[in-house]
Amino acid sequence: TTPTAPKHFLTLLDLDASEAERLIARASELKQRRQRGEDSRPFAGYSLAMVFEKSSTRTRVSFEAGMAQLGGSAIFLSPRDTQLGRGEPIEDSARVLSRMVDAVMIRTFEHETVTRFAAHSRVPVINGLTDRFHPCQLLADMQTYREHRGAIRGRRVAFIGDGNNMCHSYINAARVFGFELRIACPQGFEPDAEILASAPDQCSLTHDPAVAVEQADLVVTDVWASMGQESEETERQARFAAFSVTPALMAQARADALFMHCLPAHRGEEVSAEVIDGPQSVVWDEAENRLHAQKALLELLLDPPSSDGSRR
Numbered sequence: 055t056t057p058t059a060p061k062h063f064l065t066l067l068d069l070d071a072s073e074a075e076r077l078i079a080r081a082s083e084l085k086q087r088r089q090r091g092e093d094s095r096p097f098a099g100y101s102l103a104m105v106f107e108k109s110s111t112r113t114r115v116s117f118e119a120g121m122a123q124l125g126g127s128a129i130f131l132s133p134r135d136t137q138l139g140r141g142e143p144i145e146d147s148a149r150v151l152s153r154m155v156d157a158v159m160i161r162t163f164e165h166e167t168v169t170r171f172a173a174h175s176r177v178p179v180i181n182g183l184t185d186r187f188h189p190c191q192l193l194a195d196m197q198t199y200r201e202h203r204g205a206i207r208g209r210r211v212a213f214i215g216d217g218n219n220m221c222h223s224y225i226n227a228a229r230v231f232g233f234e235l236r237i238a239c240p241q242g243f244e245p246d247a248e249i250l251a252s253a254p255d256q257c258s259l260t261h262d263p264a265v266a267v268e269q270a271d272l273v274v275t276d277v278w279a280s281m282g283q284e285s286e287e288t289e290r291q292a293r294f295a296a297f298s299v300t301p302a303l304m305a306q307a308r309a310d311a312l313f314m315h316c317l318p319a320h321r322g323e324e325v326s327a328e329v330i331d332g333p334q335s336v337v338w339d340e341a342e343n344r345l346h347a348q349k350a351l352l353e354l355l356l357d358p359p360s361s362d363g364s365r366r
């Protein structure tokens with residue numbers, strides 16, 4: 055018999071609106087349970103392989119700690135020490151790894167590497183960031199907004215800066231979670247036109263940060279040069295200079311607006327220290343929620359065994 059296709063999480067659009075809402079509510083529940091010391095271990099004997107083509111602090115630690123807290127384990131793999139770095143095809147790596155572990159998290163440059171991996175995997179594959187999308191971060195961001203302000207549906211979000219992987223995932227989130235997204239980026243650094251066009255009712259684009267933040271409930275930014283763009287750093291600093299989230303820009307959003315940044319951040323570039331370290335910033339909750347949101351994601355994808363301990 056052909057095994058049924060596993061459920062993957064390659065972009066936010068792999069979740070429907072009700073799954074996504076339930077997931078972030080569950081994430082907050084898992085957070086409270088952990089705070090009360092009530093962690094359960096449904097993943098005893100489970101393992102997660104984590105393939106990283108790029109650096110990571112939050113993604114690696116949140117998945118590794120999350121698997122441990124659920125009773126399972128995580129295996130960190132980098133191309134430096136695996137056959138992937140010596141040219142073993144991604145399809146073969148997917149076939150092999152997915153016969154040994156219960157799920158795979160993968161962070162790559164090209165998004166297509168993740169989709170090719172998923173196409174040949176027997177187990178759920180989670181996108182831990184590609185050049186195109188960063189869906190796990192959006193689960194944490196949406197959980198964080200909900201915890202501080204309630205439902206994001208119908209609210210206005212401003213994304214200031216590069217039309218990058220975070221911007222693309224915000225466009226997807228606007229569709230799934232039903233908020234208005236105003237994107238402000240410099241000329242030539244717009245998000246992918248096709249992705250933007252997928253959410254015409256929710257998203258708009260401007261080159262003026264002040265227009266984007268007007269009446270915003272949430273202001274978001276990200277680095278000006280993403281991983282892989284290190285050689286463009288100097289040029290980007292000049293091109294993005296007017297797109298810094300400063301106290302003056304925050305003052306043009308709603309008085310109770312929150313500030314988010316997926317981190318790592320560069321104070322004095324995309325965000326002022328007064329903003330990221332100030333009272334409107336929720337970046338540390340946002341980072342912590344990577345842990346809880348991804349535990350909820352793992353539950354959803356892996357469908358842990360019933361209380362009698364039987365496997366899927």
Ligand code: CP
Binds near residue numbers: 111113183
């Ligand atoms: N925000 C985020 O994904 O951080 P890392 O690159 O440290 O994983």
Ligand code: NVA
Binds near residue numbers: 183219277281317318
């Ligand atoms: N846009 C950034 C996000 C880092 C978490 C990058 O891709 O480097």
